[in-house]
Amino acid sequence: MAGRRSVAAALDTRAAIVRCAADIASVEGMEGVTIGRLAAELEMSKSGVIGHFGTKEQLQLATLEYAADRFRVRVWDPVSHRRPGLDRLLAICESWTRHEDDPGFPGGCFIAAVTFEWDGRTGPVHDALAATTKLWRRVLRREIETAVAAGELAADTDPGQVVFALEALAVGVNPARQLHGDDLAPAWALRAMHAVLGVPAPSST
Amino acid sequence: MAGRRSVAAALDTRAAIVRCAADIASVEGMEGVTIGRLAAELEMSKSGVIGHFGTKEQLQLATLEYAADRFRVRVWDPVSHRRPGLDRLLAICESWTRHEDDPGFPGGCFIAAVTFEWDGRTGPVHDALAATTKLWRRVLRREIETAVAAGELAADTDPGQVVFALEALAVGVNPARQLHGDDLAPAWALRAMHAVLGVPAPSST
C-alpha cells in the first residue's frame, strides 16, 4: 500500500514537473527551463527534479511529448468524427486556429515556440520535433488528397504546397498576437487558409 | 594617426563581434550568444568583447539592429524603384521569399528565429523587435492600400489580414526547410502569397 502510494505520488510529481517545464518553455523556450528554476518553482531540490529524468535532454523530450499530446487532444481529436476530405480539413483549420487563439500555455503555442528554437539545431530534441510535426503533416496531406480525389479541391492542387501554407499560417498567429497584439490573427489565419485552399471564406468568425 | 587607427580598429572589432553574434543567434537564438563563446570564437578576452557594449542586452540590441539592416538591404532596397501598389507588392514578395531561401545566416533567417524567441517576453529587446517589424508591416500595408485604391486588388481586401498572411508565409519558410528539408518552401510561400492577394500565381519559380 505504501509502495503503491509512493509510485503514484512519484508519477504525480513527474507530471507536475513536465507541466511546469512546458509552461516555462512556452515563454522562454526549452533552454529557459533549468533544473534549478523548476526546483524553486515546485519547491523541491534539484536532485528531486532531475531524478525523474536522468538528464536535461530527457526532461526536454518528456516536455515535448506532453505538449504534443495536448495539441493532439485539442486539435485532432475533436475532428476525428468529421467526414474525410474537405469537411474534416476545414474542421482542422478551425480547431487549429482556435487552439492558436487559446493554446493553454502562458507564452502561447508551445509547438510554435519550440519549432523555431530547435529547427536549426541537431540532436534528439530536433529529431523528435521533426517526427511529431511530420506526423501531423501526413494527416493534413491525406485529407487534402482525399478532397482532391472527391473533386472538392481543384485537381491541380499541390498537397505539399497547401500543407506548408496551412502550417505557416497557423504558426504565425502566435507572434502576431504577442508581438503586435493582433487579436484578430486567428480569424485572419482562417481566412487565408480558405484562400490557399481555393474555397470560399466563411462569412464570419 | 595612431589614435585614428585605434578608433577604426575598435569599430572593426565591434562589427566583427556583432556579425559573429548574429551568426550564432540565427542557429541557437540570442540567448545562445554568450560573452565567453564570442570571446573564444574571436580569440579575445571576455572583457574585450563586453567592453564594446557594456551589457549583454546592449549587445543583443546591436545584433538585432545589424540583422534588421541586412534584411532591409536585401528585401526592401531592391524594390524601391518599383511602381507603388501591386507591382512593388509582388516584387517584395519575391525578394522576401528569395531572402528566406538564402538569408545569409548559418541558421536561417535571424529575424524569424528571434521573433519566436522574444515574442512572449518583455523588455527592451522585445520592444525593439516589435518596433522593427511594425515598421515593415506599415510599408506592406501602404502598398496594399495603394493597390486597392488603384483597383489592382479587390475592394473588400482587408489590409491587416493580408499583411498578417504574407508575414506568416514568409517566416514559415525557415522551419519548413530546416525541420523538413522542404527546398520548395520559398516557391510554395510565393504561390500562397498570390492566393492570399487574390491574383494569379506566377507560372513558375
Next chain:
DNA sequence: CCTACCGATCGGTAGG
C-alpha cells in the same frame, strides 16, 4: 584591449 577576479547559476553526482 588585457589579466585576474567576483558571486551566481548551470547540469549533474554521491550517498543516504
Next chain:
DNA sequence: CCTACCGATCGGTAGG
C-alpha cells in the same frame, strides 16, 4: 525524495 557537493560557465567588474 533530501543534503552536500563537483567542475564549468554565466554576466560583469577592477585595475591597468
